[in-house]
Amino acid sequence: MATTAYLPLQQTLGHFVQHARLDDVAALATVALLSTAYVTKGRLWRKTDPYSFKLYERPQQQPGAIKAAEQSKNLGERLEQSNADIAILWASQSGTAERMAGRLAKDLRKHFGARVLLLDLSDIDPASCADVPETKLAILLASTFGEGDPSDSMHDFWAWLHQDQGSPQVLSALRYLAFGLGNSNYKHYNHVIDVVASQLEARGAHALLPTARADDANGDTEEHFLEWKESVFEVFQGQLGYKQQEAGYEPSLRIVEDASLEPIDLHHGIPQTRNAKKPSSTESKIYALPIIQSRELFSDATDRNCIHMELDLTAFQDLKYKTGDHLAVWPVNPTAEVELLISVLDLGQRRALPCHIKSVDETPVKVPSPTTIDALFEHYLEVCAPVSREHVGLLATFAPTDAVRALLTNISVDRSVYAEHLESNHVTLARLLQYASGGVGAWSQLPLSLVVEILPAMQPRYYSISSSSVVQARKVAITAVVSDTTLSTAGERIPGLATNYLLSQMNGQHPRGMKYSLPTSHQPLSSGSLHAHLRKSTFKLPTLASTPIVMVGAGTGVAPFRAFVQERARLKGMGREVGPTKLYFGCRNAAQDFIYKDDFVEAAVKLGDAFSMTTAFSRPDNATDKQYVQDRILKEATQVCDLLVDGNAYFYICGSAAMARDVTDAVSKVVMARQGWTEEQMKDFADRQKRQKRWQQDVWG
Structure with a gap:
């Protein structure tokens, strides 16, 4: 039985060995063929394309970057x-x-x-x-x-x-x-x-x-x-012997549509600094910062708004601010203005197509490329900017009719006519084109390159940080009054770009219905966040908390002083010695726009005698009580001189340039009278204080 059982097994093994030999031969032949192919690759077949690496370069890479550095x-x-x-x-x-x-x-x-x-x-x-x-x-x-x-x-x-x-x-x-x-x-x-x-x-x-x-x-x-x-x-x-020649429009940019580009290749709205090749040592990278909270600061916000907004830095470890720094907010253009421009230029069918923007005369390209028209008009160009008189004249050369050409030419050649037009019209590019000729497709022949050249690149708006890095290191707060203007003749309201964008983010919607997000895919911002970066400032508290400080702010100019006072209150609570902390604050009315009143009251409790605050109201209920911060400084001359001259206090001004000039004049008058100084001596004192960083200003026009 053993022999009988063994024979089938032997036969089976014989077949296995025979088939194995055939498989081995096939495998060896396959290996030899592949080896030969590998050795001859690039010589006998599939020669390497020396430019194949170009397929793997991102279109955003600038070919001239290395040359520029050299x-x-x-x-x-x-x-x-x-x-x-x-x-x-x-x-x-x-x-x-x-x-x-x-x-x-x-x-x-x-x-x-x-x-x-x-x-x-x-x-x-x-x-x-x-x-x-x-x-x-x-x-x-x-x-x-x-x-x-x-x-x-x-x-x-x-x-x-x-x-x-x-x-x-x-x-x-x-x-x-x-x-x-x-x-x-x-x-x-x-x-x-x-x-x-x-x-x-x-x-x-x-x-x-x-x-x-x-x-x-x-x-x-x-x-x-x-x-x-x-x-x-x-x-x-x-003087130089040149001969002037008349010349029509010559584009400095070339815009090339390229449907082969994938969404990952495009710039969809993430901002870029003006000089990305030379990062600034004073500015951080740009991030999409989540909004933690926001609230209205004016008690009567029916017509005027003031925003307090806090943003979260937790997820961005390289973002670190110091008290007194600035936050730069990158605004987004309102949807209605973007849609109007796309409509008047008849770009509806092309708005989402990928396009390259290239210089033809070595003029730097001011916007990221490649991108789309949607991203250009929503994020990268300020479509709400007024059109200059010179550019009105340039647009006239592309007018669809003689009547439109005459209208635009008349506005452009006379400064007074142009100024009168500005006083009665909100002159954005889209509104000007619609005003001149609002027919559908009337401006379809206007070169897109000219539109990109005329519109300025989007710029960030800087806000003094109103939080202390000692109190909340991973949260940064800003304060912004919505800066709308009203036309002197027509009464039309022109909304401030960045502040209305912030207002729309405060409660997820704008109180006057303005919208700020196109219904397109690949939006660079998630809901409840905005693009921003930090900028270092020299507007700093003294190293020693025991050093006296005098602060003067009007309106949102009090923002950094909220941070200063909060920081000193925290240090006092930690057992540190805190010197005299004097604040002059001015606003319109105590009942309506006395922003951060509760914060200062709370700080006063913590700081005790170290803190004092003097207010000035320019539109009080009783008109006879009308005062500005410089008026209060003049009335408290002795205290001001004791702090600035005898106490060698640090002196800070934050607010409008006009206010800062008036405050400087008032302080100079007070100190000169007390010290018996001449104007030259006062100038020497102020210059010395500024060199020692004891006299600092953070002002705007």
């Missing part, structure tokens, strides 16, 4: 490398000087055929201005902000101007033109461009025109720029 910082060399005769250098804080520099560069190329090099002032070595030959020309546009401060991109150049250059004629070959942007509400109006011009001339440079200054106190920056540009054109014709 370029010389010597201005003379850059002019030679670019074969340019004109260098336009800009130093901008909010982007206005940058935009105007770009417009001037384009106009000089178009009207005179000039070879122009456009540069951020921080892209050059300041000392290399001495290497610019006298056959070339430098044009500088620089803004002044704060208390006569230069913009961030100008710090190296500013430091160089204040250094001893040895030879007084080190810039004897440099010819230049200068244009400053400022606001006469500020005490140091256009201080930066004045210093630049005086220092350049002290070093032997030659100005071909007197230094020009724009004043934004009444919104005249654009008109002053146009007047200066006319003078520049005269210099080019009269």
